[in-house]
Amino acid sequence: xxxxxxxxxxxxxxxxxxxxxxxxxxxxxxxxxxxxxxxxxxxxxxxxxxxxxxxxxxxxxxxxxxxxxxxxxxxxxxxxxxxxxxxxxxxxxxxxxxxxxxxxxxxxxxxxxxxxxxxxxxxxxxxxxxxxxxxxxxxxxxxxxxxxxxxxxxxxxxxxxxxxxxxxxxxxxxxxxxxxxxxxxxxxxxxxxxxxxxxxxxxxxxxxxxxxxxxxxxxxxxxxxxxxxxxxxxxxxxxxxxxxxxxxxxxxxxxxxxxxxxxxxxxxxxxxxxxxxxxxxxxxxxxxxxxxxxxxxxxxxxxxxxxxxxxxxxxxxxxxxxxxxxxxxxxxxxxxxxxxxxxxxxx
Amino acid sequence: xxxxxxxxxxxxxxxxxxxxxxxxxxxxxxxxxxxxxxxxxxxxxxxxxxxxxxxxxxxxxxxxxxxxxxxxxxxxxxxxxxxxxxxxxxxxxxxxxxxxxxxxxxxxxxxxxxxxxxxxxxxxxxxxxxxxxxxxxxxxx
Numbered sequence: 001x002x003x004x005x006x007x008x009x010x011x012x013x014x015x016x017x018x019x020x021x022x023x024x025x026x027x028x029x030x031x032x033x034x035x036x037x038x039x040x041x042x043x044x045x046x047x048x049x050x051x052x053x054x055x056x057x058x059x060x061x062x063x064x065x066x067x068x069x070x071x072x073x074x075x076x077x078x079x080x081x082x083x084x085x086x087x088x089x090x091x092x093x094x095x096x097x098x099x100x101x102x103x104x105x106x107x108x109x110x111x112x113x114x115x116x117x118x119x120x121x122x123x124x125x126x127x128x129x130x131x132x133x134x135x136x137x138x139x140x141x142x143x144x145x146x147x148x149x150x151x152x153x154x155x156x157x158x159x160x161x162x163x164x165x166x167x168x169x170x171x172x173x174x175x176x177x178x179x180x181x182x183x184x185x186x187x188x189x190x191x192x193x194x195x196x197x198x199x200x201x202x203x204x205x206x207x208x209x210x211x212x213x214x215x216x217x218x219x220x221x222x223x224x225x226x227x228x229x230x231x232x233x234x235x236x237x238x239x240x241x242x243x244x245x246x247x248x249x250x251x252x253x254x255x256x257x258x259x260x261x262x263x264x265x266x267x268x269x270x271x272x273x274x275x276x277x278x279x280x281x282x283x284x285x286x287x288x289x290x291x292x293x294x295x296x297x298x299x300x301x302x303x304x305x306x307x308x309x310x311x312x313x314x315x316x317x318x319x320x321x322x323x324x325x326x327x328x329x330x331x332x333x334x335x336x337x338x339x340x341x342x343x344x345x346x347x
Numbered sequence: 348x349x350x351x352x353x354x355x356x357x358x359x360x361x362x363x364x365x366x367x368x369x370x371x372x373x374x375x376x377x378x379x380x381x382x383x384x385x386x387x388x389x390x391x392x393x394x395x396x397x398x399x400x401x402x403x404x405x406x407x408x409x410x411x412x413x414x415x416x417x418x419x420x421x422x423x424x425x426x427x428x429x430x431x432x433x434x435x436x437x438x439x440x441x442x443x444x445x446x447x448x449x450x451x452x453x454x455x456x457x458x459x460x461x462x463x464x465x466x467x468x469x470x471x472x473x474x475x476x477x478x479x480x481x482x483x484x485x486x487x488x
Contacts, residue, residue, distance in 0.1 A: 011363030018370045043387055051393075084400040126426060157422045208419035209407055212426055326394060328401040328427045335401065335427075 042344075043323060046117075050325035050340045053112060054085060064090030065240040067101040074111035076338075086330040087338065090239050092123055093308040100237035100244060105314050118315035118322075118343030123307070125214035125286065126328065126335045128152040129204045133220055142189040143222065151204050151214070155182030158207040162262050165190060166290055167198035167222045168299055169256060173265065190222050196299035197227030201288050203262040211335045213262050213285045217303050224299075233295050236304035241278040243268060243289050243304070254293040261285040278306055284333035307331050317341050391462035395434075395484045398427045399466045406471035412438055412446070412478050413470050421451045424482070431487050433458055439479040446478070461485035 056075030063071035065088075078088040094103050109119065128151060135146045151159050159178040164171060165188040178184040190198060199219050206212035219227045234254070235246040245254060257268030257276050262285035268276035278289065287306040294300070320343060327338040402408045402423055411420050424436055435452035439445055463483040470476040 007357070007359045011359050014363045014367050015370075018367045022370060022373075043390065047390060047393055083404040085397060085404065153426055154422065157426070206422070206426060208411070208416075208422045209402075209426075211405070211407065212423075325390065326429075328398050330401060330404055 046323045046342045047325060049112075049114075049117075049342065050327075053340060054087065054327055054329065054338065057088075058091070058111070064088045064092075064094055067239055070103060070107045071111045073113075074108055083330050085327060089307045089332050092310070092331060093237075093239055093306070095121055095123070095310040095313040096308040097310065097313070098231065098235070098237070098304070099239065099308050100235065100246065101239055108314065118317060118320075120315050120317050120322070120339075120341040121310060121313040122337075122339040122341075123309050123329075123331075124311075124337050125309075126212050126337055127204075127206075127214050129202055129214050129216040131200060131202055131216055131218040133218070138192065139189070141192050143192055144187055144189050145200075145220070145222075147186045147188070147200060147202075147218070149176070149178070149184040149186055149202055149204070150182055151178065153182070153206060153212075155180065157182075159184065160205045160207060161186060162203040162205070163188065164201045164258075164260050164265065165198060166201070166258065166292065166301055167194050168196055169292060170194055171258060171265070192223065195223040197224065197301050198222040199227075199290060199301045199303060201260050201290065201303070203260075203285060205262055205285070209335075211284045211330065211333060213334050215286050215288060215305065217288060219301070228300065230302055232302070233293070233300045234291060234302045236289065236291060236302060238278060238289060238304055238306040238308050241280060242271065243276040243278055243291075243306075245274045245276075245291055247274075249295055251296040252293060253295075254291055256292055258290045258292075260288045260290065282333075286332075286334055309336075315343060317343055320344070388460060388462040391432075391460070391484050391486065392464050394428075395462060395464045395482045396466060398424065399464070399468075399480060399482055402427065403466075403468050408480070409468045409470045409476075409478065410472075412468075412480075413472055413476065415446070417447050417449050417451050424451070425453060428484070433461075433485045433487050435483045437481045437483075439481065441477045441479070443479065456485060458485040458487050 053076060055077050057077045057079050058071045058075030059073035061079040063069050076087040076091045078086045093099055094101055096102055130150050132148045134148050137144045149161055153159060161176040161184050163174045163186050167190050172188055174186055174188055176184050176186050197219060199217055201217050203213060203215050221227055233248055233252050235248060237244045259266045259268055259279055261281060261283045263283045264281045266279060270276055288303055289306060290301055290303045292301050322341045322343055325340045329336055329338045424434055428434060433453050433456060437445060438447050461483060466480045468478050468480060
């Protein structure tokens with residue numbers, strides 16, 4: 001074979017391979033662009049869906065407070081509200097799996113017309129409150145418990161703390177605030193003639209806006225063994241300003257209940273054997289309902305918040321690609337974080 | 348004669364190489380596709396608008412502007428965003444004159460993916476002052 005033919009063969013092979021490479025690269029580039037456009041469209045679609053869920057009331061308007069009703073159209077907005085992004089306390093409560101009247105995922109999926117798109121909902125206070133028991137000391141007839149309270153807000157923000165300690169039928173309230181390093185100290189005294197599980201309910205309110213009120217509940221032992229986890233003896237459901245308790249054991253006896261918020265406290269008024277009225281108060285604060293009782297000879301204190309916040313409702317999107325939309329919403333005058341996550345749109 | 352043919356072959360190889368280089372260099376002219384961002388600017392803008400509307404839901408934000416309490420405004424906005432979000436807020440009057448003499452932000456901008464929204468809010472006091480609030484947000488990292 002002449003040398004010229006070999007040269008031409010190599011030359012042509014080079015040109016063809018380069019042309020193939022260029023075509024492949026161009027096709028890849030175009031495919032990425034098309035995918036990017038599809039992602040943009042998908043994101044816009046899901047953003048509209050999230051906005052609709054947060055700003056529409058659903059059908060019927062009062063599906064949240066009507067415990068026997070599942071909505072035909074899903075929306076969380078409060079009926080008749082003039083505040084932007086105000087959601088209904090009962091609609092949120094019905095997303096909590098702890099609530100007796102909770103909606104199922106299929107109810108929500110059907111009512112929201114998700115069409116196979118996975119949905120996850122989470123609601124939490126605007127900021128976190130952390131409590132740590134740092135010591136206790138017996139002084140006379142009382143035991144003094146010292147707690148350290150911190151929040152996830154910037155340390156420059158002064159946070160006012162309103163705390164309630166409950167043990168058996170005894171309750172004491174204490175006020176405090178965080179210092180410049182963002183940490184507050186609280187001391188509560190419990191009488192030594194009581195013994196059993198105790199709870200410390202902490203409300204934290206940011207100084208610049210009273211709607212920024214968060215809470216946490218800390219269980220500790222008062223001259224007794226470690227308390228059982230919450231919801232061991234009772235199933236508590238808060239809906240339509242009524243608290244319902246359901247005993248989980250035969251020997252459970254409920255003694256009394258308390259309504260606690262940042263500015264108010266009161267005893268719960270019994271409506272029937274296992275239902276109580278939740279008072280309506282003008283306080284931009286979540287409410288904590290504490291029920292005290294006995295299981296045989298063992299005392300317990302169990303609690304539920306109102307709104308009954310769903311840590312996580314719906315699909316678990318932990319290990320898959322999801323589009324997240326976060327909102328700051330108002331529930332009964334207080335601000336909360338509401339997160340909506342959607343899975344991928346089925347192809 | 349054979350030597351001349353060999354040289355012609357070398358020249359063709361050089362031509363082919365040059366043509367290849369020309370084609371390869373033309374590939375650099377093709378713009379690189381935009382990488383899809385996890386938090387597109389539209390989502391950031393939506394969140395920023397929503398936060399401003401919620402903060403001013405009961406007229407609280409406009410009250411803080413009336414009081415010229417820029418530190419409280421910064422704390423309020425900061426509390427509504429996660430730490431991974433950068434923001435810069437500017438308050439204008441109805442003539443678009445800047446009212447805040449200090450920066451209301453979480454520091455210098457160190458992210459590329461940003462969005463900016465303007466919202467008009469009215470004071471709830473008797474003067475009904477009108478403010479234009481510009482909130483720029485970006486996701487860090």
